[in-house]
Amino acid sequence: MHIDDVLLNDWHPIAEVSDLEKQNPLPARLLGMDLVIWKSGESIMVWQDLCIHRGTKLSMGWLDDGCLVCPYHGWNYADDGRCVKIPAHPDQTPPEKAKANVFKHQIKYGLIWVTQGNPEHDIPVFEEWETEGFRNIPSGPYHFDAAAPRMVENFLDVAHFPFVHEGSLGDRDFPEIGDYEALITEEGVVADGIEFWQPNPDGTGVGSMVTYTYKVFRPFIAYFVKSRGPSFAAMYAVCPIDEKTSKGWVLMSMNYGFETPEKEIIAFQDIVTGEDIPVVESQRPELLPLDLQEELHLRSDRTAIAYRKYLKQMGVTFGTS
Ligand code: FES
Ligand SMILES: [Fe+2]
Numbered sequence: 001m002h003i004d005d006v007l008l009n010d011w012h013p014i015a016e017v018s019d020l021e022k023q024n025p026l027p028a029r030l031l032g033m034d035l036v037i038w039k040s041g042e043s044i045m046v047w048q049d050l051c052i053h054r055g056t057k058l059s060m061g062w063l064d065d066g067c068l069v070c071p072y073h074g075w076n077y078a079d080d081g082r083c084v085k086i087p088a089h090p091d092q093t094p095p096e097k098a099k100a101n102v103f104k105h106q107i108k109y110g111l112i113w114v115t116q117g118n119p120e121h122d123i124p125v126f127e128e129w130e131t132e133g134f135r136n137i138p139s140g141p142y143h144f145d146a147a148a149p150r151m152v153e154n155f156l157d158v159a160h161f162p163f164v165h166e167g168s169l170g171d172r173d174f175p176e177i178g179d180y181e182a183l184i185t186e187e188g189v190v191a192d193g194i195e196f197w198q199p200n201p202d203g204t205g206v207g208s209m210v211t212y213t214y215k216v217f218r219p220f221i222a223y224f225v226k227s228r229g230p231s232f233a234a235m236y237a238v239c240p241i242d243e244k245t246s247k248g249w250v251l252m253s254m255n256y257g258f259e260t261p262e263k264e265i266i267a268f269q270d271i272v273t274g275e276d277i278p279v280v281e282s283q284r285p286e287l288l289p290l291d292l293q294e295e296l297h298l299r300s301d302r303t304a305i306a307y308r309k310y311l312k313q314m315g316v317t318f319g320t321s
Contacts, residue, residue: 003031004317009117010218013237013249016138017107020044025068027059029241030114031318034059035103037112040066040079046114047081048101058100068100109251110138111237124217128225128233128253137262139269140249141239146280147319148220148240149288149311151248154280155222155236156189156214156303158196164275168268171199171207179299182214182306189216189310191303202230203257214303219316220246230256243319244286248273287321 014028015037025038027049034049036059045068049059056072063069067076067084075098076085083098105114108123128134144151154160159177161170174197182191194212201210215223220238225231231254238248250269257265289295290312297305311320 002317004315005117006314006316007031007219007240007318009115009119011106011113011115011119011123012220013111013239014046014114015112016141016249017044017110017112024063025059025061027057031116031240032242033116035114036068038063038068040068043079044105044107044112045079045081046103046105046112047077048103050101051075052083052098052100109136109235109237111249121218124221124223124235126223126233126235126251126253128231128255129235129251131253131255134231134233134253134255135258137252137254137265138249139252139266140273141247142250142273142277143245143247144277144280145245146283147244147287148238148246148248149307149316149319150280150283150286151238151246152216152220152222152236153288153304153307154276155224155248156191156216156307157301158194158212158303159300160279161196161198164279165272167199168272169198171197177300180302182302184306184310184313187215187217189214189303189306191215191306194303201226202232203260216307216310219311219314230254232256240319246319285321287319290320 012030014030019026020039025036028035028037036049037046049057051058051070056070058068060071061069067078069076074087075083077100078084081100081102083094086094103114103116105112113123129136162172162175166172178195180194191214195209198210199207210226213225222236225233233253235251236248238246240246290308
């Protein structure tokens with residue numbers, strides 16, 4: 001498995017900050033590598049989940065006096081990654097090489113974002129989330145036995161609504177998609193003015209036309225905003241666990257429906273994503289083909305076509321074929 005430099009030098013969401021309240025140290029996995037996340041005081045650390053001594057998982061260990069302790073021979077690792085104590089040799093200064101593989105991280109949108117490299121860009125901005133008057137509701141993580149780009153392409157796809165999400169996001173009697181453009185810009189992929197009929201676009205039970213704008217900010221970070229007066233926006237933050245295993249958070253932000261309990265909105269998203277999972281997991285080939293000669297593309301697939309071209313231009317090979 002070759003991991004491309006684009007993804008190595010990118011920020012990826014790996015866990016929710018609140019997960020650490022439930023489990024500390026916390027195991028995670030990104031791009032085929034096991035990680036351990038742990039917290040001491042206010043500091044959060046993200047390391048490769050591997051003790052340099054005999055390769056044991058540090059996430060199976062425990063915390064002691066501000067250190068992460070390996071479960072095998074009890075080596076103590078301080079928060080900067082250095083091994084500071086080897087119990088079998090209490091008088092010996094641990095060798096210089098006894099150090100964990102430490103990764104940079106950031107906290108944003110309630111998630112822990114990590115990079116295994118050196119990104120030249122920051123985590124994408126989710127404008128609505130940071131705008132006053134919007135209510136932010138995170139949902140997920142949703143686990144897919146599927147490649148991350150297949151998940152993102154599903155998120156960008158409006159034409160499946162009447163069939164996979166009949167009654168909620170679409171209606172089989174109104175499956176047509178208006179013509180629209182999808183471009184690759186400085187910002188990533190931008191598909192504007194996608195007009196579509198929805199049976200219940202804002203929870204009032206009255207059907208109407210809606211207009212979607214979709215964007216792809218980074219290979220596995222996508223976004224849409226749906227507007228018809230009130231706005232509903234979502235960022236899809238997908239974590240590529242392994243080439244064919246991924247998980248995604250749907251971060252929602254809306255400026256209406258304040259009276260609807262958060263639980264209800266999350267339950268709705270759980271149903272919608274639950275409808276997507278078996279369809280996406282069934283797709284073959286599992287790795288997204290970037291050669292446009294493979295599979296069939298129609299006018300209504302313009303966003304997906306732009307996404308595949310964008311991944312190819314960027315040089316993303318992980319999860320693609
Ligand atoms: S394997 Fe970690 S202390 Fe020996
Ligand atoms: Fe869907």
